[in-house]
Amino acid sequence: NAGVTQTPKFQVLKTGQSMTLQCAQDMNHNSMYWYRQDPGMGLRLIYYSASEGTTDKGEVPNGYNVSRLNKREFSLRLESAAPSQTSVYFCASSLTGRETQYFGPGTRLLVL
Amino acid sequence: DQQVKQNSPSLSVQEGRISILNCDYTNSMFDYFLWYKKYPAEGPTFLISISSIKDKNEDGRFTVFLNKSAKHLSLHIVPSQPGDSAVYFCAARYAGNNRKLIWGLGTSLAVNP
Numbered sequence A: 001n002a003g004v005t006q007t008p009k010f011q012v013l014k015t016g017q018s019m020t021l022q023c024a025q026d027m028n029h030n031s032m033y034w035y036r037q038d039p040g041m042g043l044r045l046i047y048y049s050a051s052e053g054t055t056d057k058g059e060v061p062n063g064y065n066v067s068r069l070n071k072r073e074f075s076l077r078l079e080s081a082a083p084s085q086t087s088v089y090f091c092a093s094s095l096t097g098r099e100t101q102y103f104g105p106g107t108r109l110l111v112l
Numbered sequence B: 001d002q003q004v005k006q007n008s009p010s011l012s013v014q015e016g017r018i019s020i021l022n023c024d025y026t027n028s029m030f031d032y033f034l035w036y037k038k039y040p041a042e043g044p045t046f047l048i049s050i051s052s053i054k055d056k057n058e059d060g061r062f063t064v065f066l067n068k069s070a071k072h073l074s075l076h077i078v079p080s081q082p083g084d085s086a087v088y089f090c091a092a093r094y095a096g097n098n099r100k101l102i103w104g105l106g107t108s109l110a111v112n113p
Helices: none
Strands: A004-007 A010-013 A019-025 A031-038 A042-049 A065-068 A074-078 A087-094 A107-111 B010-014 B019-025 B030-038 B045-051 B056-059 B062-067 B072-077 B086-094 B101-103 B107-112
Touching (some): A004 A087, A031 A074, A042 B086, B019 B086, B019 B107, B045 B056, B045 B072
Parallel strands (some): A010 A107
Antiparallel strands (some): A031 A042, A031 A087, B019 B072, B062 B072, B086 B101
16 A cells, blocks of 8 residues: 555746646545645645545635545645745545544645 | 644653653644654654543553643653654544644654664
8 A cells, every 4th residue: 555645746836837736545535635834834724625526625725726536636736836835735635534644745845 | 823732842852761742722622632743754644642532542652641621632652762753743623524633833852862
C-alpha cells in the first residue's frame, strides 16, 4: 500500500498562473481533505470531500477549487495563484465514521 | 480565535526522561482528541487518540490524559528517545456528523542524547 500520494512534491509558480495539485489514496477511504500549513498557523482545512461526488468548504477555501474525481482521487486547483498561497499543502484521507486521518507527504508551493 | 491551543511552541528533554506535551481547548462540544507527530518534509502521522468519555489512553511509551473539567489534555512520552524529536500536533473533533478536525499550532520536541 502506498497510502496517500501527492504530486508534485515541489512547485514554483508566477503570480496569476494556474496549477492542479494531485492526491490519491489506495486505502479505500471515503473521506478526503486538503489542508495548508503555514508558519505559526498550524493546519487549516481548505476543502474536504465526505464521499465521492461531494465536496464542502473548510476554513480557508477562497482562491481554490477541488474535484473528487473518483473514490481514490481528490485534486486541488489554484486558478490564479497569489503569493499568499505560498504554503505547504497536505492531502489526507479517512474512513467514514473514523476520526483518524492519514496524510500524504505534502506539496511545497512557492508563488512569486 | 484558537479553539485548540498548544501554548508551548517548543520543548527540550533529555533522552530517557519524560516528555509532557500539553493542549488546551475551549469548546465543550469536542468529543474526540488526537495527537499527531510530524517530521520535517513529511506529512503528519497519527500517534494516539482519546474519546471524551475516557480520561486516559495508553499505547506503549505514549499515554494521553484528558481532564474534561479543565478542558486540558496532555501527551506523555516515557522514556523519551532521540527519534521522538518532531513537531507534535493536538487535534479535536466536534461531536456529531461533522468529521472536521480543529488543529493546534504544534509543539516542537527535541530529545537530546
